Amino acid sequence: MSVLVVGSIALDTVKTPFGEVQDALGGSAVYFAAGASFFAPVNVVGVVGEDFPLASLDFLKARKVDLRGLSAQPGKTFRWSGVYGANLNERETLDTQLNVFAAFKPSIPDAYRRTDYVFLANIDPELQLDVLRQVERPRLIVCDTMNFWIEGKRDALLRTLKAVDVLILNDAETRQLAGEADLLRAARKVLTMGPRTLVVKKGEHGALLISQETFFAAPAYPTESVFDPTGAGDSFAGGFVGRLAQTGDLSEDGLRRAIVYGSVIASFNVERFSVDRLKDLSEAEIQERFRAFKRMTHFEE
Numbered sequence: 001m002s003v004l005v006v007g008s009i010a011l012d013t014v015k016t017p018f019g020e021v022q023d024a025l026g027g028s029a030v031y032f033a034a035g036a037s038f039f040a041p042v043n044v045v046g047v048v049g050e051d052f053p054l055a056s057l058d059f060l061k062a063r064k065v066d067l068r069g070l071s072a073q074p075g076k077t078f079r080w081s082g083v084y085g086a087n088l089n090e091r092e093t094l095d096t097q098l099n100v101f102a103a104f105k106p107s108i109p110d111a112y113r114r115t116d117y118v119f120l121a122n123i124d125p126e127l128q129l130d131v132l133r134q135v136e137r138p139r140l141i142v143c144d145t146m147n148f149w150i151e152g153k154r155d156a157l158l159r160t161l162k163a164v165d166v167l168i169l170n171d172a173e174t175r176q177l178a179g180e181a182d183l184l185r186a187a188r189k190v191l192t193m194g195p196r197t198l199v200v201k202k203g204e205h206g207a208l209l210i211s212q213e214t215f216f217a218a219p220a221y222p223t224e225s226v227f228d229p230t231g232a233g234d235s236f237a238g239g240f241v242g243r244l245a246q247t248g249d250l251s252e253d254g255l256r257r258a259i260v261y262g263s264v265i266a267s268f269n270v271e272r273f274s275v276d277r278l279k280d281l282s283e284a285e286i287q288e289r290f291r292a293f294k295r296m297t298h299f300e301e
């Protein structure tokens, strides 16, 4: 089954302790599509400007990513710039230039309206709702957001959340949305807002899968080669939703395996700048690291 993603397509300028890239391919929809495309066909809706190098997306086309929902508009492409300190968990945004993204009104092509799995990347919650109005009831709606919308568009976000099945947040966002300092208490409160499942990303400490009845903790892969954490969250979401679309298994066990596939994809993504590592990643490497996760977390009573 295929996946629809609506999100940003960006040219990122990123500095880490290991180097720097300028105007590199990025954006939530790109990282998500790159991750999900290992598992399922992906339909992308987004906007780029006249300056965008369309050929940089050829690797996605080669992997069954449908880019008919990409609109090229007069003006410049969305640009984001960030810097990471010695502690790669902390990032400072230096600059955000919305450019053509400022007037972005997602229009879902007819061919995408029946997509079974929908990922609403981190965009204005009013636009997320607008996307949901344009699709036939999908089998699963997964949503991402950020502190900016939790603060600035809380009412619209709460309306969106009512329609969402799975919400993906980081730990700080979970606390902020719930207004609760205790993470588990905060997660329980978020689960009363609409989503029946919450995924809490905790950076180098892995991810939690929480529903009213269940709790699962996946570690992050203990890699020594973190190079650029940009896109870790979106590529994680790509692996997670892509795997669910591939198997159709929305049981607790299926969700747990998908969380681990998300962690696998994110762990590769951070090994190089931009989406570079996901370009040459192989199926065999994904399966090998999935098994490494299994070994890492397995223990007997």
Ligand code: AMP
Residues within 6 Å of the ligand: 008, 010, 011, 012, 025, 026, 027, 028, 079, 080, 096, 122, 123, 229, 230, 231, 232, 233, 234, 235
């Ligand atoms: P992540 O590291 O998973 O949070 O994702 C980073 C990606 O999000 C970068 O490639 C940026 O281009 C993109 N990004 C940063 N800020 C925004 C924003 N305000 N809206 C949409 N995308 C953004």
